[in-house]
Amino acid sequence: MPPARKEIQKKGGCRKTLSPPLSIGALAIPIPFVLAPMAGYTDSTFRALCRACGCGLVFTEIISAAGIVFRNPRTLAYLHSVPEERPLAVQIYDASPAILTEAAQVIESIGRFDLLDINCGCPVPKIMRKGGGAALMNDPEKIYRIVKSVSEAISLPVTVKTRIGLSPEHAGISEVAQAVEEGGASALFLHARFASVGHSGPADWEAVERIAGERTIPVIGNGGVTTGSAAIELLRRAGIAGVMIGRGAIGNPWIFEEAAHLSAGRIYTPPTAKERSEMIAQHLRSLYTVMEKEDVRRKRSRRRTEPATCHRFRGHLVKYLHGVAKARSGKRLLALESIESILFAVDEILQVTSQNQDCNAKMKTAQS
Numbered sequence: 001m002p003p004a005r006k007e008i009q010k011k012g013g014c015r016k017t018l019s020p021p022l023s024i025g026a027l028a029i030p031i032p033f034v035l036a037p038m039a040g041y042t043d044s045t046f047r048a049l050c051r052a053c054g055c056g057l058v059f060t061e062i063i064s065a066a067g068i069v070f071r072n073p074r075t076l077a078y079l080h081s082v083p084e085e086r087p088l089a090v091q092i093y094d095a096s097p098a099i100l101t102e103a104a105q106v107i108e109s110i111g112r113f114d115l116l117d118i119n120c121g122c123p124v125p126k127i128m129r130k131g132g133g134a135a136l137m138n139d140p141e142k143i144y145r146i147v148k149s150v151s152e153a154i155s156l157p158v159t160v161k162t163r164i165g166l167s168p169e170h171a172g173i174s175e176v177a178q179a180v181e182e183g184g185a186s187a188l189f190l191h192a193r194f195a196s197v198g199h200s201g202p203a204d205w206e207a208v209e210r211i212a213g214e215r216t217i218p219v220i221g222n223g224g225v226t227t228g229s230a231a232i233e234l235l236r237r238a239g240i241a242g243v244m245i246g247r248g249a250i251g252n253p254w255i256f257e258e259a260a261h262l263s264a265g266r267i268y269t270p271p272t273a274k275e276r277s278e279m280i281a282q283h284l285r286s287l288y289t290v291m292e293k294e295d296v297r298r299k300r301s302r303r304r305t306e307p308a309t310c311h312r313f314r315g316h317l318v319k320y321l322h323g324v325a326k327a328r329s330g331k332r333l334l335a336l337e338s339i340e341s342i343l344f345a346v347d348e349i350l351q352v353t354s355q356n357q358d359c360n361a362k363m364k365t366a367q368s
């Protein structure tokens with residue numbers, strides 16, 4: 001159990017929720033708030049922290065099905081997980097039904113995953129050029145064949161994450177959602193933006209609501225959720241079975257705690273500067289432990305483990321300190337390559353020793 005869990009449970013426990021549970025096939029998820037897959041962010045360490053904060057289901061980042069089938073060591077490293085993360089979804093991509101099916105069987109045989117998701121929404125050119133990700137939206141019949149082949153080959157629930165369309169001119173999401181359901185998927189994760197806009201611009205939750213109304217499988221909406229109260233509002237919309245949160249959780253894993261507290265009718269208190277500092281320390285140290293183990297496993301020199309950990313943590317650190325660190329001190333912080341020096345600087349920025357209340361107020365404003 002990561003130390004954060006004890007802390008968070010002490011803070012008030014966020015396991016009970018009045019929001020209806022989410023059922024995906026045989027998988028019962030008591031809390032209908034899900035951490036979105038995010039390449040470079042949703043590694044095992046961050047997933048475990050989000051689960052400890054009350055997130056109902058977490059996702060790996062997108063993983064190459066071909067890399068799994070051909071046992072590429074770099075690809076297999078993305079499958080690292082710890083028991084505290086479960087329920088855990090793994091997301092794979094490819095354009096070939098045969099490769100996706102074989103990868104799904106490998107994943108099931110590992111026995112550490114609870115759900116298999118097929119990416120049909122990634123707009124990254126490297127993936128689309130090979131016919132995977134969002135390119136599959138051009139061919140709902142192929143999506144049908146993929147989902148059917150994969151769901152018949154494994155007993156884990158199979159889901160699809162996709163977009164509301166390739167672009168406003170090429171929407172076609174109704175046909176895609178129909179293919180997903182008829183192929184035998186247990187749920188649809190729907191990012192409420194077109195693939196053409198990447199991750200920017202407003203999310204169209206009306207489109208999610210419309211698709212949820214057309215389908216019988218659960219539809220979990222995603223896009224633009226940055227507060228726990230917004231997640232709860234969206235969950236009240238007709239037919240929406242769950243809310244998936246992406247960037248809103250980076251630097252703020254407490255968003256799940258907030259959503260769970262509010263949906264249980266409890267008052268939510270944001271983390272203090274000290275709790276924020278503790279979370280940063282725990283996140284960074286756990287990440288180091290995982291990266292060190294991986295270096296040992298792959299017989300790599302451990303001389304670079306610590307700087308590499310600090311480097312990898314930068315995206316999270318920027319978000320944890322968003323609205324508090326001044327540009328100059330923030331820049332200096334990102335250049336540091338030792339864990340203790342980062343944590344010392346973080347405490348200085350957060351003024352943890354004096355429990356500065358101004359800092360907490362600033363944090364609240366930055367996140368609202």
Ligand SMILES: Cc1cc2nc3c(=O)[nH]c(=O)nc-3n(C[C@H](O)[C@H](O)[C@H](O)COP(=O)(O)O)c2cc1C
Binds near residue numbers: 039225
């Ligand atoms: C840095 C980053 C990496 C992402 N990686 C993935 C991925 O691996 N698989 C995927 O399906 N979506 C990926 N996404 C999309 C997110 O899962 C999510 O759909 C998107 O960020 C919208 O949600 P948000 O507005 O709550 O952030 C990524 C998004 C970001 C910002």
